[in-house]
Amino acid sequence: xxxxxxxxxxxxxxxxxxxxxxxxxxxxxxxxxxxxxxxxxxxxxxxxxxxxxxxxxxxxxxxxxxxxxxxxxxxxxxxxxxxxxxxxxxxxxxxxxxxxxxxxxxxxxxxxxxxxxxxxx
Amino acid sequence: xxxxxxxxxxxxxxxxxxxxxxxxxxxxxxxxxxxxxxxxxxxxxxxxxxxxxxxxxxxxxxxxxxxxxxxxxxxxxxxxxxxxxxxxxxxxxxxxxxxxxxxxxxxxxxxxxxxxxxxxx
DNA sequence: CTGAATCCGAATCGATACTG
DNA sequence: CAGTATCGATTCGGATTCAG
Numbered sequence: 001x002x003x004x005x006x007x008x009x010x011x012x013x014x015x016x017x018x019x020x021x022x023x024x025x026x027x028x029x030x031x032x033x034x035x036x037x038x039x040x041x042x043x044x045x046x047x048x049x050x051x052x053x054x055x056x057x058x059x060x061x062x063x064x065x066x067x068x069x070x071x072x073x074x075x076x077x078x079x080x081x082x083x084x085x086x087x088x089x090x091x092x093x094x095x096x097x098x099x100x101x102x103x104x105x106x107x108x109x110x111x112x113x114x115x116x117x118x119x120x121x
Numbered sequence: 122x123x124x125x126x127x128x129x130x131x132x133x134x135x136x137x138x139x140x141x142x143x144x145x146x147x148x149x150x151x152x153x154x155x156x157x158x159x160x161x162x163x164x165x166x167x168x169x170x171x172x173x174x175x176x177x178x179x180x181x182x183x184x185x186x187x188x189x190x191x192x193x194x195x196x197x198x199x200x201x202x203x204x205x206x207x208x209x210x211x212x213x214x215x216x217x218x219x220x221x222x223x224x225x226x227x228x229x230x231x232x233x234x235x236x237x238x239x240x241x242x
Numbered sequence: 243c244t245g246a247a248t249c250c251g252a253a254t255c256g257a258t259a260c261t262g
Numbered sequence: 263c264a265g266t267a268t269c270g271a272t273t274c275g276g277a278t279t280c281a282g
Binding site for chain 4: 245251
Binding site for chain 1: 133134135136137139140141142143144145146149150168169170171185186187188189209212213215216217219220221223224225227228230231233234235237238239
């Protein structure tokens with residue numbers, strides 16, 4: 001059920017910081033991929049074409065801090081670090097997958113719209 | 122139906138720039154609000170507590186460029202500018218509302234997780 | 243293998259002032 | 263009302279280097 005304007009007005013102050021944490025280009029991709037199965041650092045890095053170590057590290061830290069991702073260190077040699085989705089993170093699976101699917105489906109629409117807009121300007 | 126790893130690998134290069142356009146804290150809120158009804162600049166600004174004119178202008182421009190929002194100027198005095206959701210933008214309503222609802226529901230969970238993480242560190 | 247630390251230029255942000 | 267212009271501050275992105 002949609003919110004009334006008043007309800008949205010009330011909840012907004014707290015919603016904005018939440019969106020800042022999860023509405024992030026890398027965070028969405030990382031969470032989506034981790035929903036499939038736990039993955040190691042370099043496995044994630046390979047999937048996230050073009051991400052730098054720095055950006056991936058920062059993204060994983062933020063997600064861990066927010067309780068969406070768990071970091072597990074396997075004390076072996078060589079050391080292995082596995083990132084997995086938490087139950088809380090799992091609750092984001094459907095919303096994020098919906099967004100991911102939309103991006104796949106409407107990729108071309110955005111490109112066309114951009115071209116039209118740029119041509120007018 | 123979920124994607125196989127290979128399918129995701131194929132589509133990723135094009136998906137990332139799309140997410141950069143819509144996975145943005147203000148963009149999500151603006152689109153969500155415009156899905157209710159067309160709104161004027163200052164009406165949006167009031168709803169988006171704390172946003173600056175600059176950020177709102179930039180967000181609306183980007184959304185307009187991507188064909189998600191339409192900008193209509195009413196030549197009157199005082200001048201009136203109405204922003205409305207486009208059919209393409211409307212296809213984002215459900216995914217974004219799901220994200221918005223998640224943010225409302227799990228606001229407290231994130232705050233607690235952050236407190237726990239910060240206490241450990 | 244999995245990061246942390248640093249550096250640097252670019253991009254973005256926020257606040258303020260001004261305009262048709 | 264709906265912006266534009268400006269400017270300093272903060273952040274971001276990428277590259278490089280080092281370490282457990």
